[in-house]
Amino acid sequence: MSGSESSAGPSAPIDVELPFETLSWVGGLDGHVTMLEQTFLPLREEQLLVRTVPEMVDAIYRLAVRGAPAIGVAAGFGMVLGIAGSDRDVLEVARETKKTLDASRPTAVNLMWATAKVLSKLESLAGSSSQEELRAAAFAEAMAIYEGDRQTCRTMGLLGAELIQDGATLLTHCNAGALATAGIGTALAPIYTAHAQGKRVHVFSDETRPLLQGARITTWELMRAGIDVTLITDSMAARVMSEGKIDAVFVGSDRITRNGDVCNKIGTFGVALAAKHHGIPFHVVAPLSTVDPYLDSGKLIPIEERPASEITEGFGNRTAPMDAKVYAPAFDVTPAELVTSIITEAGIIESPSMTGIEAALDRGGVQWRKG
Numbered sequence: 001m002s003g004s005e006s007s008a009g010p011s012a013p014i015d016v017e018l019p020f021e022t023l024s025w026v027g028g029l030d031g032h033v034t035m036l037e038q039t040f041l042p043l044r045e046e047q048l049l050v051r052t053v054p055e056m057v058d059a060i061y062r063l064a065v066r067g068a069p070a071i072g073v074a075a076g077f078g079m080v081l082g083i084a085g086s087d088r089d090v091l092e093v094a095r096e097t098k099k100t101l102d103a104s105r106p107t108a109v110n111l112m113w114a115t116a117k118v119l120s121k122l123e124s125l126a127g128s129s130s131q132e133e134l135r136a137a138a139f140a141e142a143m144a145i146y147e148g149d150r151q152t153c154r155t156m157g158l159l160g161a162e163l164i165q166d167g168a169t170l171l172t173h174c175n176a177g178a179l180a181t182a183g184i185g186t187a188l189a190p191i192y193t194a195h196a197q198g199k200r201v202h203v204f205s206d207e208t209r210p211l212l213q214g215a216r217i218t219t220w221e222l223m224r225a226g227i228d229v230t231l232i233t234d235s236m237a238a239r240v241m242s243e244g245k246i247d248a249v250f251v252g253s254d255r256i257t258r259n260g261d262v263c264n265k266i267g268t269f270g271v272a273l274a275a276k277h278h279g280i281p282f283h284v285v286a287p288l289s290t291v292d293p294y295l296d297s298g299k300l301i302p303i304e305e306r307p308a309s310e311i312t313e314g315f316g317n318r319t320a321p322m323d324a325k326v327y328a329p330a331f332d333v334t335p336a337e338l339v340t341s342i343i344t345e346a347g348i349i350e351s352p353s354m355t356g357i358e359a360a361l362d363r364g365g366v367q368w369r370k371g
Ligand SMILES: CSC[C@@H](O)[C@@H](O)C(=O)COP(=O)(O)O
Pocket: 063, 066, 067, 068, 069, 108, 173, 174, 175, 176, 177, 180, 181, 185, 186, 187, 213, 251, 252, 253, 254, 264, 265, 266, 330
């Protein structure tokens, strides 16, 4: 690590202001969602208005909104769109809407976590509340998920920034930034916070095949935020590490199982292996809503497969022979033993194991024990 001491205290509360917003709710119960259409980045900044459940499913599936926590917030809003858009029994509609939204993408557990949160709120109130009160409760719960995500990002940012020294050069994969959350991001939150604390930080961003979230989104948002960023292809990461250029890796996650295995964008496992080889710390930054306490191992995580066309003609140009056989898993699993730490809003889990994960869930007040 090069450079001098940071000019600000490690835990100084910092307000990180970013010049863009991933998604938000507009208006009251009869309102709608507005989101930055991420498939257009970095060429165009356009807002997508989402007013119905099918529109939300489409936005999530197409990756107009993406990144585990942002998908969770979007799904919470999607529950409200379903409920507010129907005259039928609220609980019945909520159950149907949850099923529809949950099917839009299978891997990021934040999606099912958010829809379950809204539904269980309604189930707990159904016996004693009117239909109007239930609609208002769904809206309040979705807004609480949105606000909670923003606060969680700030907390993870402060905790993670303590692991970043002045002058550090970091590597990240995919986009686990502000555009993957409703706040300042997961993996990028410590970087934004360290920067705001006055530390000098340089980031290498893997381009992230096949949909280029690293090139299109991470590079875009770090440049917009004034962070020094250098784009590399995924295949260059091990080389850059071998040149001694990387002090630590920071990535996000779509699902963490109870034993500490970490599922994230395809290519993350390779980055973790290369980091281990070079003795480089591999940090995962994720809220507790990304922890799936009901799966004991990463082997049990459903891995999304994307259409072949995203590889063979990703951005309009054909890059493989017609009818080439293609396999396109969108995520991989990094075994816990390759993970240095998981930074959550309930503290940092060092060398993650079942004991550490369970303790963090308990500290965070997550009701996960059955019975
Ligand atoms: C804070 S986001 C963590 C992960 O969701 C992120 O790294 C990732 O893999 C996103 O994949 P995407 O397919 O773009 O939704």
